[in-house]
Amino acid sequence: MPDTQPHLYLVDGSSYIFRAYHRLPPLTNRHGMNTGAVYGYTAMLWKLADGLSKADGPTHMAVILDKGSSSFRNEMYDQYKAHRPPAPEDLVPQLPLIRVATRAFSIPCIEQAGLEADDIIACYVTAATNAGWKVTIVSSDKDLMQLIDDGKVDMLDTMNDRRFDRAAVIEKFGVGPELLGDVLALMGDSVDNVPGVPGIGPKTATQLIQEHGSLEAVLAAADGIKKPKLRQNLLEHADNARLSRELVRLVCEMTLPEPLDALELKNIPEAPLREFLEDQGWKTLLNRMVGQGARPSEGTRPAAPVRPAGPGEAEAISVDRAGYATITDAATLGEWIAEAKAQGRIAIDLQGDGGHGLAEGLAGISLALAPGKAAYVPLGHGEKDLLSEGPDQLGLGEGLGLLEPLLEDESVLKLGHNLKDQLKLLADRGIHVRPAEDVMLASFALDGGRFGHGLDELVKKHFEHDCLPLKAVCGTGQKAIRFGQAPVAAATEYAAENADMVWRLWHRLEHRLAAEHATRVYRLVDLPLIRTVGAMEREGVKVDRTYLADLSQTFATETAALEERIFAAAGGSFTIGSPQQLGQVLFDRLGLKGGRKGKNGNYSTDQSELERLEADGVEVARLVLDWRQLTKLRITYTDALQAQIDPKSGRVHTRYALAAAQTGRLSSTDPNLQNIPIRTEIGAKIRNAFIAEDGHSLLSADYGQIELRLAAHMADVPQLKEAFARGEDIHTITAQELFGDAGKDSRNKAKTINFAILYGISSWGLAGRLGISTEEGKAMIDRYFERFPGIKNYISTTLQKVRECGYSETLFGRKTHFPNIKSGIMNLRQGAERAAINAPIQGTSADIIKRAMVRMPGALAEAGLTGTRMLLQVHDELVFEVPHGDEEKAAAVIRDVMAHAAEPVVALDVPLSVEVGWGDNWGVAH
DNA sequence: TGAGTCACG
């Protein structure tokens, strides 16, 4: 009878408040006092109490606090918690407010002199489980994890929305709750000043306990341990280990200050809560909590299942595709529209019909109003090229005519997935959808780095459900049909399911946005970008087809000549483009020295390998390199680009992916216009093919060394910040610091190091790049850290944070998760560490240029630059088309927007420089 | 489909 089993929530108030203080932004109440931590605490308490009627929600609840005086542990060990710094000055006055807030909720607040909160919690856990109750400990204190007991006691970390069970403890510490105390005893705890054993951290502690089974067994076996240092430490500090074991033991030797039954969670009386919230001046909370009645009744809840859920736990759903409706008449569509208006939100999903470009048609639109309640509205099904009538359906004109007022209705929220592409389709038809929420972008902001954000993948992750694959409707390969050619019944199952899933996903992710501090990135950066980027894609960029064709021809001729010379040198023809064959020719047939590499046992023939051969005087290596360059340029750029010109607009329309890159960057596809050659002279010619429309210039504006500037700011390196402020050359300054001179050679080395450091390079890797020994590489890195201690500090604090929280953050709060940061596979772990060092910098740069892009259309319009269009983004560069005569003015506006794009959210210690140029084509503008 | 290669920031 699980329904009637009481479920006690024990809130570890003291630990929450300290973490909230550091994690939440400062916030001032009506009296001018900093109350950020109390605000967070209050919101959390509400969230918990609000879960009363929900599955696994509390029936009983208490807040446990530290009384502040010393505990019995100090009698055991006078140094216990001795080095703990005093609470921050602006946190101290918040502490009493915790009790006030708790009282406002009419929730019991328990504290007792001589006992720490942990022990009181342990007591209540024992009492409650003895009574057959379930218990959830609301905390993130690792000591308390000792109490976890599957089926009876679990732990909830509200700040990360994560639930810990036995498996989670084993994942984190390698041992179950019953052995956790032994592990903690070996580790010690510097914050609480639990001594532990020197030289033993979490890894070694876990390993020892796993191996021997208990702390006492470890100590007994200490003599036989191989590693000399470890053995000595264990023998010398055995007493400290035993003392630590006692310090981390949770004891339960008291009578309950409040009996269990007194903790029952009842309806919260409104008056005291209102009084408290009003006194603090927290209007948002007031509206949320009191505005809907002190406890929201079942009736006022939206129909959707509203439950906060971490990404880890999937919520199983049942899906009945046969239950979806097909709407083919105006009356039925009218009913759905009316219901959407009544409830104020609707999920939509457009089904395109054809390719990606402007020629794409619209096959239909699906709608969802509640979980499982979805329908498909076919609009353009049937064979276009035949005069057949097609299935029974509302036409495109009538259907969109009916939907347009709903889609543009300010009071109805439209939910979608990857709305940028859908909004583009509608904008082409004069429909401007608003307001809207995007499930893909919400997921990107919440779970970036954890998994991909495609609809199917999200559904799989969150609901353990497989969507009907598109290929089941449209087929695949040569036999694939357009969506509009599919039978309406099959199309309904696919399309309506998508809308249904969008609805469900949004309601699952919605509250996590605020709870996990993802709203800034979502609402201020990524969501508004939909419209800006959509407009850029629609605009496209003009390319000179004739010029590209000529270039293609030149490249082809030169390639043919190279091919002949290569075959002559190789003594026969082979497929140059096959690394396998090339390797055999070079290393087997010609007998050159080569290293075996790769998973297939093939020789490596990459650029560095061929350059090595060239240096040894192997002429054919140079020929192959030249052949590769020309082939690459011809096939990937000159040929492909011509084919990508849209016949309707005569321009190339790339598509930007908003939720693809882990760091928050955009990426560009079909074609990728973010990797157009520039570094080599011959490749750079391709940039000249990107031209401006008649009477216009192409204008390019790019940030100068933005990532190094951000590194200087984020790592707080005074020398680098000053150099940037003075407008000096940063690599020269680095060369001076490292080598005492700034000759060309030193500057080049410094440049390599500057970038290498930010990517977390090893001494071996740096040595390889600079052609020096590993020892010299290490010395150089050490010297760098010595001259710029901020960098070293940045790297270690960044890694520490990622190990602790699982994610890194940009200056704007964009999170990137690194699930591999604790991987036992060193390869993966070290890869994650390098990526984690880079992500905050690359990601902040991405945030900044995105903010510039969001503001740009408004700024241009305000300056009267109505003919100027933003066309392309290449990570640190924006490309515009500007009417002749407006270049100077546009340059000034663009420069201003870009240079100040971080403000006011972030104030940088370094200026952002923006270099602007323009001309007839991209080559001369850049 | 995966590996290898190479274009960009």
Next chain:
DNA sequence: GACGTACGTGACTCAA
């Protein structure tokens, strides 16, 4: 002392 060797992308080819 071995480990594998710079961050982030996308497009193309070959070979299975």
